[in-house]
Amino acid sequence: MYENSSSLRWRPLAVEDAKAAADLLNAMETVDRIGDYYSEEDTLQELVDPYAELERGSLAAFDGDVMVGYMKANYQPDADEVHQVYLDGGVHPAYRRRGIGAALLKAGVTAAKELHDRYHPTLKLVVDAKRGEHIAGVAELFRAQGFAPARYLQHLEHPLGDAVPDPAIPDGLRIEAWSEQNDEEFRAVRNESFQDHWGTAPMPVDSWKSNVTNQAFQPEVSFLLRDVTTGTPVGMLVTKCWEADTVATGIRDANFFLMRTLREHRSRGEARALVAHALRAAADQDYGRASVRVDSAGAAGAVAVYEEAGFTSKLRLVRWARDV
Structure with missing residues (x-):
């Protein structure tokens, strides 16, 4: 071998x-x-x-x-x-x-x-x-x-502290914290929003529980964005924090593991509102840093959203792919 x-x-x-x-x-x-x-x-x-x-x-x-x-x-x-x-x-x-x-x-x-x-x-x-x-x-x-490079992922970080501003929520929308009652709406937003994302398939319930709401999931820094008029969930942000990272670095990191908005709701600052709200919540709960990994070629322009919120790129990862 x-x-x-x-x-x-x-x-x-x-x-x-x-x-x-x-x-x-x-x-x-x-x-x-x-x-x-x-x-x-x-x-x-x-x-x-x-x-x-x-x-x-x-x-x-x-x-x-x-x-x-x-x-x-x-x-x-x-x-x-x-x-x-x-x-x-x-x-x-x-x-x-x-x-x-x-x-x-x-x-x-x-x-x-x-x-x-x-x-x-x-x-x-x-x-x-x-x-x-x-x-x-x-x-x-x-x-x-x-294999050949197919996509690139940016790893971005944001130091947290008193400088994090209070978020502004667009009119007609409200943000609510994750709960057992709205968990399925989080998954639904994820699956619908990723229909236009490279290499991503719908996530069934067992995979959602295993890979998203697992031991690293931070419900107090995970939020759903809802249209007030229709009651429809239009965006979500899921945060994780790994204890092993905290022990090794001494920094409690709020990793924005998933942040998605529906295609038809990407024009009123929905993503910016979710990110700003999560940053403020993480700072208030004594996280020392926020981090995220974003597809550089993502259709929703997520890299710009995070950079405008104060994140800076620290490294780049390559998605290597091979057609078989």
């Missing part, structure tokens, strides 16, 4: 690997510096994702009891014309440049094909992975496996 394959043990991931996976990802972060730290609970949440079939769609490499690399493929439960399979994982910095990454990426493409043939065989398959643009060797690795 690679030049020193006899010294490693290879097998699919299992839920029992949560701590080993977190240790690996944190070791990667010490070198890659993309701002992502993990706890065992965080990686367990990813391993139990309902659309990650570990036996069929993952592979990990171990040196003794230490996980030194892994890949995991997530398929889309619903897709229209194009089925996008997302690959996650990486290689421990001390084990790079040995062919492990190439072996894992090749295995990821094979797993994506198997999942695709099982769930969406009549559609076009695109395999997708996200990596920091600055990470050494990444471009060479992906290009060698037939």
Whole structure:
């Protein structure tokens, strides 16, 4: 499989690997510096994702009891014309440049094909992975496996404090906090608004609970925007905060994980109102920073919305894609 394959043990991931996976990802972060730290609970949440079939769609490499690399493929439960399979994982910095990454990426493409043939065989398959643009060797690795840059994501940050202004809500709209009663409206806005977004499919309830309203979800900084006249939800913002990030950096970060407005409601400052309201709420609740990752080519012009609110870009990530 690679030049020193006899010294490693290879097998699919299992839920029992949560701590080993977190240790690996944190070791990667010490070198890659993309701002992502993990706890065992965080990686367990990813391993139990309902659309990650570990036996069929993952592979990990171990040196003794230490996980030194892994890949995991997530398929889309619903897709229209194009089925996008997302690959996650990486290689421990001390084990790079040995062919492990190439072996894992090749295995990821094979797993994506198997999942695709099982769930969406009549559609076009695109395999997708996200990596920091600055990470050494990444471009060479992906290009060698037939991938090309498809999109770019900007990681933006905003320091919080007394300087955050009070938000202005456009006439005819009101903002309400997340609750169990309006949770389904959050998901509905997400699904409808993402119909015009590259590589995104509808998110079913089980995926919403696993990937959005999970252990990192911050309901007190998550808001729904509603049209007062019709009662229709027209926008939403979901915030997350990872305890592992707080422990590692000493900064409590309010990550604006999802922010969307419906296409027909993007002309009255709806997105700006949501962002401003969430910034004020995060500052009032002693978060030290807000952050967000935004598709640079997003149709809704989200990068400009965040920059106008005082966010500045810190790094860029590449969405690598391969048609299969």
